[in-house]
Amino acid sequence: MGGSPGGPIDRGQHEVEDWERLADAINGALGAKGLQSTDELRRAIESLENYRDLSYYERWVAATENLLVEKGVLSSDEIDERAAEIEQRWDGP
């Protein structure tokens, strides 16, 4: 990344969304309990195949999911299922 060509820097600032705050919080809480280290998170983010297509917090969520699955804490299936339920609830009746 360092030294690669780069375009103009967008100095706009988006409002942090609740889910982004939550991504921060989950990682902080996992870290505080020694369940996940900063280095593990960094490694998991770097390993994302679609790294360049995701926003900063999207990378955090994707990496956190991969780590939790890797450690056998959660399964991708149950995350898929629950995420689908949540989205259905948001879309309304």
Add this chain to the structure above:
Amino acid sequence: MSDHHSHEETGGTTSPYAARIRAIEALLLEKGVLTEPEVQDSISYMEARSPANGAKLVARAWVDPDFKKVLLSDGKAAASQLGMDPEHPAEFIVVENTPELHNLIVCTLCSCYPRAILGRPPDWYKSFAYRSRAVREPRSVMREFGFAPPEDVEVVVHDSTADVRYMVLPMRPPGTEDLSEEELATLVTRDSLVGAGVPRSSVRVG
């Protein structure tokens, strides 16, 4: 449902990862991996941190030479002295701008930032454009921020590649001798703590 779930009703065009992190949270809570208070504490932790902390450290250093010495030699001790809780980064190092030298902070590998003091970094700091260009063309980057140190001022870039988080101690603007410490703190912008700019030179009116 706790307060931070109130956003759920809106849904809409937000990222697909919004549902995923909520799913992860729900599952972790159900399985007892995390508790609600632990999540809430973590949210509160970040909300309590902001550039205002950095501004306080800078303003105190500007008025108190002994504090400045501590800030530059042991950043975490200085932060503790002002009641901040700097435990998270392994090291917190403050680098000083002088008439001969201007510092710029970047993390090319991931966006490391002294979050335990300053809270979340600005979006631009996390951008690929900044991370790529700050090491290679720092003066061009600073010009985009409307700041251009003269050619006889050395520009020094710090790439936070390991466990140290860096913050800049900007120079005190001239003509501010009569300002109180609180007023001085209002001059210190978030960008100046990264080195992408310099503090304001006068207190905003109104």
Add this chain to the structure above:
Amino acid sequence: MTFEAGERVRVLPSGKPGHVRTPAYLKGKVGWVESLIGAFPNPEELAYGHSGLPERPLYKVGFRQIDLWDSYTGPTEDYLYADIYEHWLEPERGTT
């Protein structure tokens, strides 16, 4: 081997796989040791859930920008620091 402040060092050009905190743009480059920051568990191992022990020395290493980039247009006095682990450095005795 421990490096002294002021010593010239080269960053190893190694293409080691896995998680490393030595950026690509510094590999093979020559700079100087500014200071020893301290010793920390090795992030390359922490990244995979290992203890990272024993701790490894971490140095603040300086590089002239003109030595890093062919196209650097700023003053020759401009420089860059990165925090590099000891096992990524070797002594540089050349006159480059």
